[in-house]
Amino acid sequence: MSVPPESTASVLPQAAPPEAVAFPPKELKKECEDILSRYPTRMAACLPVLLLAQQHYGGWISPEVEAGVASYLEVSDSHIRGLLTFYAMYNTKPAGRHEVWVCRTLTCWLRGAEKLRQTALDTAGVATCGTESDDGKFLIKNMECLGLCEVAPAVFIDGQPHVNVTPEKLTELMEACD
Numbered sequence: 209m210s211v212p213p214e215s216t217a218s219v220l221p222q223a224a225p226p227e228a229v230a231f232p233p234k235e236l237k238k239e240c241e242d243i244l245s246r247y248p249t250r251m252a253a254c255l256p257v258l259l260l261a262q263q264h265y266g267g268w269i270s271p272e273v274e275a276g277v278a279s280y281l282e283v284s285d286s287h288i289r290g291l292l293t294f295y296a297m298y299n300t301k302p303a304g305r306h307e308v309w310v311c312r313t314l315t316c317w318l319r320g321a322e323k324l325r326q327t328a329l330d331t332a333g334v335a336t337c338g339t340e341s342d343d344g345k346f347l348i349k350n351m352e353c354l355g356l357c358e359v360a361p362a363v364f365i366d367g368q369p370h371v372n373v374t375p376e377k378l379t380e381l382m383e384a385c386d
């Protein structure tokens with residue numbers, strides 16, 4: 209008599225789901241309510257609520273925060289995960305105190321963006337984009353067009369645009385970050 213195979217689900221290790229934080233914390237309650245009042249559905253408010261959460265929780269969204277936001281907005285964890293991994297402005301691992309976004313799209317690339325990215329990596333002391341520097345100071349990110357093509361190459365540092373950037377200027381700007 210043949211033995212039925214065990215189901216795949218009983219064989220594969222199952223990761224425990226993250227324990228959701230209570231979201232929103234009291235400091236964000238009013239702002240979250242204001243955001244929700246401007247959107248037709250809770251789901252439609254995902255992006256601004258996630259940005260708010262990211263700012264509040266040290267510049268990144270942990271699985272626990274992700275689960276808390278999903279519960280608050282009454283959407284699935286996978287919906288939130290999809291947004292976090294699609295949009296480059298969100299971080300799903302610890303980010304440095306300063307984020308440097310280097311545009312890599314055509315106009316900036318033609319105007320020297322490769323050198324800028326290397327300068328940013330060297331100044332931060334990291335080998336690749338998307339990795340927090342050892343001192344926790346910087347996170348360098350490759351970004352698509354930042355909307356400043358006419359004054360390329362463009363870089364954002366902590367949300368502030370810088371245009372016609374040279375490697376020397378970028379080094380200076382990053383060294384001025386505390």
Ligand code: FES
Pocket residue numbers: 311312313314315316317352353354355356357360361362
């Ligand atoms: S291509 Fe870099 S800002 Fe548009």
